[in-house]
Amino acid sequence: MPLLFSASWAFAQMPSAAPSREERRQAKVAEEYLKAIEGMHISTLKADSLKSELGDTNLILVDVRQPNEQMVSMLPGALTPYEFSQMFKTGFPAGKRVVVYCTIGHRSGEYAEELQMKDVPVQNLEGGILGWTHAGGKLVRDSGGVEVSTKKVNVYSEDMKNWVALDYQAVW
Numbered sequence: 001m002p003l004l005f006s007a008s009w010a011f012a013q014m015p016s017a018a019p020s021r022e023e024r025r026q027a028k029v030a031e032e033y034l035k036a037i038e039g040m041h042i043s044t045l046k047a048d049s050l051k052s053e054l055g056d057t058n059l060i061l062v063d064v065r066q067p068n069e070q071m072v073s074m075l076p077g078a079l080t081p082y083e084f085s086q087m088f089k090t091g092f093p094a095g096k097r098v099v100v101y102c103t104i105g106h107r108s109g110e111y112a113e114e115l116q117m118k119d120v121p122v123q124n125l126e127g128g129i130l131g132w133t134h135a136g137g138k139l140v141r142d143s144g145g146v147e148v149s150t151k152k153v154n155v156y157s158e159d160m161k162n163w164v165a166l167d168y169q170a171v172w
Contacts, residue, residue: 021166026134028163029104029127036106037124042113045099045123047135060084062100064111065129065154072154072171073139075101075132076147081111092120101125101132103155104163129153133165 019027037044053059054076061078063070070080079087084098098120100108105128115122125131132139133153140147151168155161161170 022134025163025165029130029134032163033105033127033131036104037109040109040113040124042109042116043123044105044126046126047131047137050099050125050132051135051137058096060096060098062098062108062111063129064100064102064108069103069154069156071141072152073129073141073150075129076138076140092118097121097123099123099125101128103160104128104130130155130160130163130165133168136165136167139168 061075062081062084063074063078064081067080078101098115100111100115100122101124102108102111105124105126108128109124112122112124127134129139130153139150139153141150141152142148152171153164153168155164155170155172158172161172164170
């Protein structure tokens with residue numbers, strides 16, 4: 001019996017397995033997101049939470065990335081900042097809320113701060129579209145006015161290709 005106890009104690013003291021490649025990528029996105037929003041005072045929303053809210057008609061997604069990035073992929077139903085401003089130029093309706101995103105979270109964080117100053121209820125997607133990939137979120141691209149599923153994500157540096165979830169493809 002003492003031998004069994006010592007073996008179980010020794011096993012409990014063994015270090016846990018090293019993080020997987022996917023876990024390292026996800027941790028990098030989390031780390032870079034925190035850097036990207038440093039000094040900002042914004043509310044954030046985790047990608048997993050957003051996934052469960054996608055059907056909510058009171059939710060408005062705004063992709064603040066550049067058009068060339070949006071051509072590669074967007075979250076389903078997302079608006080551009082121009083479309084958003086045109087849709088709500090006469091005022092923002094009560095009961096609606098906005099979730100903004102970019103690649104990692106900096107540009108959307110700045111946009112969220114602008115919207116907050118206009119009393120628009122807004123949250124920044126934690127980790128941006130890269131965080132979305134780690135939650136297994138659906139991406140679409142426009143194909144002649146029709147949203148078509150894609151696994152491609154625009155990143156703005158070759159290094160960032162290692163931040164995208166493994167089952168997605170980074171393009172730059």
